[in-house]
Each structure stands twice: as structure tokens, then as C-alpha cells.
Amino acid sequence: MMKNELTKPKQTFLNLAEEKRLRIEKALVEEFAREGYRRASLNNVVKRLGIAKGSLYQYFDNKEAIFLFVFERFTRLVKSMVGKPSAADWRPDNFWQTVRRVWEAGIIFIDRHPVYYQLYLNALFEQDIPHREEIISRVRLFSMEFFGPLAAAARERGGLRPDVPVPVVVFMIDAAMDRFLQSYARSYLDDGLKLAAADRARAEAGMDSIIEVLKNGLGGGQRYP
Template identity: 30%
Template sequence: MPKETFINLDPQKQARFLEVALEEFANSDFQTASITRIVKELGIAKGSVYQYFEDKLDLWLHLKSHCEQVKRSYIVSVRREDYPDFWTYYEAVYANGLHFDLENPRCSQFLYRVGFKESSPQVQPYLNSWKDQGTAMLSRWIAAEQANGTIRTDLPLPILAHFMFTMGLSVASLMHDIYGVDFDRNLAEGKPLFGLENEALQAAVRDLIQLLKAALKPQAL
């Protein structure tokens, strides 16, 4: 948790601090990210960081919960009852996830790193909450749909949830590998993570949902 000093800080300074810190931790894993680089970029003294946060881990944890909260606000704003069936709902959730990404590229990049690339031992204990939350949410969705008879019940629920979670997150690497989207360049140029190739992105998401639908619908004997 941030110290009092940081909470009392001028909001503009606070925002600037988070912006720069987030950029550093989005571009490098915990171990490689450098407090020294952050203070150089901000033009402040190193001691200030330790007036704001206990240590590097404290800062990282704050960034993490901050980004998670922002992302959650995008997801929960879509409500199941507003959609006729699960897959249109899912597509809407996905679209909102993309909005999150468009509007918070650094947050998105940071969470992607935390969820998939991070391996620094110092943060090991804190890595799974993100994936756990995601699959727990999907499990609830899937169970509800299974009750409706729109999703197969012949395979273990955790496997289905894992399957959806993995595929959902893989869109990022799909864009990178197949469409040659260059995340680093997009960010360097201030564009959103996926750049501006929205048609290709939408098409990829639609194709992906086609595959998910086919995989998850109740199977004929």
C-alpha cells in the first residue's frame, strides 16, 4: 500500500508518477524494471520513491491492483441480461476488453506481462490472482449456460474455463504472429496496443468465437 505521503500528493504529480512507473513495469519484468530509470525519467530524487512506497514490491502491487480495478470496471459494465444469447454477450465483453486496451495500453500491457510473462521470484506469490479471477468468472458463465443446455457438459468444467481463458488471451499473440502487429512500436508511437488495424482485429475475434462455439456447443453422439 502507498504511504500517506503518496496519497496526499498533488493529483497531477501522482498521475504522472503512476504513468511513468507503469511504463517501466510494462516494458520490463519486476526484476529488470528499474527504480533508477523511473526517477531519472520523472526528474525527481530516488529518495522520493521511498517516501511514497515501502519498496519496489509495494509499488508493483499498487500498480497491479490499480490496473486490475480499471480493467474490471470495463468488464462488469456489460450485463448478461442485456444480450439474447451467450455468444453475443461474450462478443460484447470482448469488445469492451478491447476498449480497455485501446484506452489504457500501458495498463493492458502490464497486466499481460503479469499474467503471462512474469517470472521474478519476488512476485511469484501474487501472480495467479489474475488468472484465477478470470477463470472463476468464466466458470460461472459456463455453468449458467450449461444449465440452459447451450454448452456441452461431457467435459470437466475447469477444462472448459481454461480453454476459453487461454483462447481469449491468445488474441494478443495472434495479432502479433499473424497480422504482424508490433506492440512495442505502437506503444512507442503512442498508439493503442493493437494499433489501428481494427477490422483485422474484429475479424480475428469473430473467427476465434466461431472456433469456441464449435468446440463448446453440445456434441451430437
């Protein structure tokens, strides 16, 4: 278990005037988003900020702590935008609506915080990120933890095909959603859907089209059409 202390900046950083603090946070997330963890250069950050190298080490213990702090900001942002399944989400006839809601939250997140999403993608695929497994799992909303129980409940009550195992349901949704969002954010992964830098309307149309297919493939037939 990661000690939360690790992600904490020193008091000095918290004492900073908010304007300056935010300016530094912005520069840090930008650097990690552009370069990933290992290649991110603190020399570069301080140069661009016009502050001294030593100052950064007055604010944080080391590079790892800086990264974890930045990633923690991302995690909070995500959680504030998606949240946990609500009471309505548990109704089996609302299953696909919930999928749509979370999916859309992902699109909005990328529109609003593209740099943080880039940070996340880098963390997802770079090796030797500090505490990768844990920080990734904290934010993997589109996975077993979120949709698993919902899918199980929906399947139990006829909202999903009984012959498709829950892990397969979750896998399909996860794969489609993840890949969709990556294509939306990273053009070179976008082979045919032409989502890259697309406007929201177009993205949502693509999303609905895909959800429709998932519904056909996974849905429980006539009961909740």
C-alpha cells in the same frame, strides 16, 4: 493473503498535487511495463522524472510496494471495464454473447491502456514477482471464476454440448481469448492471424470468426444456434 496495506503509498504521496502524482504514476507503470518487475530501475524512473531518489522513498516503502500499487491500479481498471456477470449473462442463450462482450472488453482495454496490458503480460510470465499468484488470480477474468459458473448453467440448460466437461469449455475459451489478445498486443506471437497493430474492425472480425468455431465445437446444437 496479501495485506492491502502493502499496496498503499505513504500519505506523502497522496498529498501530492494531482498533476505531479499522475506524472509519477505514469512513469512508474511505464517502467514496470517495459522492464518487468525485477529489471525495472527506480534510478531510471527518478532520473526521467527529474526528482530525487529519496523522494520516491518518501512516497513508498520499497520497490515491492511501488509495484503492487501500480498493479492495483491495473486491477481496478480491468474490473471497471468488465465487471461481474449481469443477470442477462446468466441466460444460457446469451452465453456466446457474454463471451463476445468480455472478449471485446479485452480488445478495448488493450487499445485504451496498452501500457497496463504490457505490465500484466510481464507479470504473468516473469518469475519472482511479489505475490504473483495472488495478484494474477485477482485479475484472471477469463477463467473458471467468470465463465465457469456461466458455462455450467448454460450446459445444464442445453446451451452447450453435454458431452464436453465444463473445464474443457472454459479452457478452450480461455486459451483462444488469451492467445488472441496476446497476439493483438504482441506482434511476435502473431503467426498467422495478422492481428498485431490491426485496426479494431479487423480484430473484431477475427474474434467473431474464432467465436463461431468455438460455438460449433462447444455449442449445444440446434437449440441456441
